[in-house]
Amino acid sequence: xxxxxxxxxxxxxxxxxxxxxxxxxxxxxxxxxxxxxxxxxxxxxxxxxxxxxxxxxxxxxxxxxxxxxxxxxxxxxxxxxxxxxxxxxxxxxxxxxxxxxxxxxxxxxxxxxxxxxxxxxxxxxxxxxxxxxxxxxxxxxxxxxxxxxxxxxxxxxxxxxxxxxxxxxxxxxxxxxxxxxxxxxxxxxxxxxxxxxxxxxxxxxxxxxxxxxxxxxxxxxxxxxxxxxxxxxxxxxxxxxxxxxxxxxxxxxxxxxxxxxxxxxxxxxxxxxxxxxxxxxxxxxxxxxxxxxxxxxxxxxxxxxxxxxxxxxxxxxxxxxxxxxxxxxxxxxxxxxxxxxxxxxxxxxxxxxxxxxxxxxxxxxxxxxxxxxxxxxxxxxxxxxxxxxxxxxxxxxxxxx
Numbered sequence: 001x002x003x004x005x006x007x008x009x010x011x012x013x014x015x016x017x018x019x020x021x022x023x024x025x026x027x028x029x030x031x032x033x034x035x036x037x038x039x040x041x042x043x044x045x046x047x048x049x050x051x052x053x054x055x056x057x058x059x060x061x062x063x064x065x066x067x068x069x070x071x072x073x074x075x076x077x078x079x080x081x082x083x084x085x086x087x088x089x090x091x092x093x094x095x096x097x098x099x100x101x102x103x104x105x106x107x108x109x110x111x112x113x114x115x116x117x118x119x120x121x122x123x124x125x126x127x128x129x130x131x132x133x134x135x136x137x138x139x140x141x142x143x144x145x146x147x148x149x150x151x152x153x154x155x156x157x158x159x160x161x162x163x164x165x166x167x168x169x170x171x172x173x174x175x176x177x178x179x180x181x182x183x184x185x186x187x188x189x190x191x192x193x194x195x196x197x198x199x200x201x202x203x204x205x206x207x208x209x210x211x212x213x214x215x216x217x218x219x220x221x222x223x224x225x226x227x228x229x230x231x232x233x234x235x236x237x238x239x240x241x242x243x244x245x246x247x248x249x250x251x252x253x254x255x256x257x258x259x260x261x262x263x264x265x266x267x268x269x270x271x272x273x274x275x276x277x278x279x280x281x282x283x284x285x286x287x288x289x290x291x292x293x294x295x296x297x298x299x300x301x302x303x304x305x306x307x308x309x310x311x312x313x314x315x316x317x318x319x320x321x322x323x324x325x326x327x328x329x330x331x332x333x334x335x336x337x338x339x340x341x342x343x344x345x346x347x348x349x350x351x352x353x354x355x356x357x358x359x360x361x362x363x364x365x366x367x368x369x370x371x372x373x374x375x376x377x378x379x380x381x382x383x384x385x386x387x388x389x390x391x392x393x394x395x396x397x398x399x400x401x
Contacts, residue, residue: 086113210351
């Protein structure tokens with residue numbers, strides 16, 4: 001497999017043209033290989049001990065995710081699959097709106113037995129800089145693994161995307177529909193496969209009675225803040241639609257306490273930029289032109305609440321970020337079905353029993369809803385993502401009879 005040494009406009013953030021050339025000789029590893037688990041375990045320790053990393057909760061979360069105990073728990077799902085090995089090289093196009101996603105993507109590929117070429121987001125994230133530095137330090141201690149990790153930056157050069165796509169045994173695209181369409185102009189090798197993670201929306205369901213009875217409403221506010229404001233609601237996992245279950249008077253009481261408690265937290269931790277405020281106002285006007293809506297007055301525009309009289313599939317196109325929430329009171333859970341179309345990713349919940357929620361969702365037979373998680377855990381990365389088993393999709397089975 002020929003490896004081209006250099007492209008104008010390609011910046012090597014981790015690795016070099018020389019290590020890129022060495023990737024031609026990289027052999028696939030078994031899934032959850034000892035080499036991969038040892039590297040991730042050491043990476044976890046390095047992240048959790050790093051002073052700069054401690055400033056970023058999402059980086060620390062990654063450190064906890066790749067602890068050896070967590071890896072062994074993930075591995076149990078695949079214990080019977082001893083004859084499964086990596087496909088070879090995985091080319092990742094990282095999303096531009098989530099700082100640490102690139103690391104989860106390439107580490108999942110490594111656990112599946114692969115080397116990774118990662119196109120990093122062009123947007124500057126301090127978390128990304130911290131992680132790239134830590135990866136570089138780690139590879140000094142694990143020099144044999146250097147050909148398994150190549151992090152690059154480049155613009156919209158089609159020839160570069162085509163080059164890395166030809167090398168790939170699997171291509172993973174994180175991005176909006178337009179990004180996926182653009183990347184797909186670059187052909188893959190005949191036996192290569194592709195995983196796409198397109199733009200999605202998510203929703204949260206809260207039971208009003210359970211919320212009013214909760215003792216630690218500040219913790220619930222922190223969980224919701226982490227699900228939403230930490231990513232500016234740019235992550236597909238962040239809920240934009242808030243569904244309240246319960247009698248009207250209970251829902252009203254719960255809303256008043258919930259949003260007031262959240263506002264105290266947001267006011268302390270979050271800064272709303274002018275352009276974000278304009279975007280939210282524009283979205284209110286768009287919603288008002290097409291739907292029966294009511295904006296709820298708030299102390300300021302850190303939290304924007306729009307109540308709708310009815311849930312429809314079309315509402316999914318009107319989501320916004322920076323603390324923009326579309327609310328609805330449902331008398332029964334089945335009313336959320338219009339929001340559970342193919343673009344719906346995560347359903348988070350508070351005060352609703354998980355198994356009954358799962359039964360209700362499955363009974364709807366929706367085109368979407370790939371994840372059901374407690375509030376506060378929407379951004380927890382898992383090896384099954386958007387309904388795709390990453391280990392199995394990025395590896396192959398050696399079948400013997």
